[in-house]
Amino acid sequence: MFWFIVAGMASPAVHSASRFLMLFDFDETMIAESSDDAMIRIAPGQSIPDWLKNSFRPGRYNEHSQRILAYLAQQGVKEGAIREAIEGIPPAPGLLALLGFLRSHQQDFECAVLSDANTYFIETWLRKVGTRQLFSEIFTNPASFNKDGRLVLLPFHAHECTQCPENMCKQVILRDYLARRASERGKPFQKVFYIGDGANDICPTLALGQKDTAFPRRDFPMHRIIQDMKTAQPGIYKPTVVPWAHGEDVINCLKKVVEER
Structure with a gap:
């Protein structure tokens, strides 16, 4: 197994007193759309050919993104x-307010990104909106421009989870992160919060316990899958579920948690 981790600007030691961990997905959670959609808009004719569209295979999103980036380079996109x-992608509704709340409560929350996007997209967007320093770590697929000006995307790691894309199991990453930070801090986080939208955000939340909270974007795949799980197998899904449509939905929940002493 191999790993790629982008460490944030802030040292984990800075957050050693933080009581809570806040984890963010990126596409359609922090930003209002999929970052791949933004890439298609800058292709010639604002579209990609059918052979490229049809090359997508379930569980191989990373490979499909690699092909899109290669196509853009071939078409002269710089x-x-x-x-x-990427800088022009709008934030999800209320997301900037949520980040502002977390910035004002950095003594309480350690924040990290856990995403199947890539380093270039996430770092670029966070810097544009001025919130990069809020995140101690970013776990995502590595991406960088080669000497020919092509943005080269690589898989994050190899894993054995049968439920996740081949390039990334968010639960493996989360469990490793929680264990490492508990060792570094000398204690676990009191609570863990995870905000996401997609089907691949289910697996990491299965590592959460009853004291933790999952924030699925309302009426998106993560929300619908959780509802189905809770109906089919009551009690199997452990964390508290708080659907969100706007960042204020999350803020209202976090405010109550912060006030609990």
């Missing part, structure tokens, strides 16, 4: 256009 497209 780094500046990619950066501008």
Whole structure:
């Protein structure tokens, strides 16, 4: 197994007193759409050919993204256009307010990103909105421009989970992170919060306990799957579930938690 981790600007030691861990997905959670959609808009004719569209295979999203980036390079799309497209993606509703709340409560929350996007997209967008320093770590697929100006995307790691894409199991990453931080801090987090939207956000939340909270985006796949799980197998899903449509939904929950002493 191999790992790629992007450490944040803040040392984990800075957050040693934080009581809570807040984890974010990126596509359609922090940003209002999939970052791949932004890439298609900068392709010639704002579309990709059918052979490329049809090359997608379930569980191989990373490989499909690699092909899209390779196609853009072949069509002469430069780094500046990619950066501008990512910077122009709007935040999800209320997301900036949520990040502002967390910034004002950094003594309580350690924040990290856990995403199947890539380092270039996430770092670029967070810096654009001025919130990069809020995140102690970013777990995502590595991406960098090669000498030919192509954005090269790699898988995050190899794993044995049969439920997740081949390039990333968020539960493996989360369990490893929680164990490492508990060792570094000398104690576990009091509570863990996970905000997401997609089917691949289910697996990491299965590592959470009853004291923790999952924030699925309302009426998105993560929310619907959780509802189905709770109906089919009551009690199997452990964390508290708080659906969100706006960042204020999450803020209202976190405010109550912070006030609990």
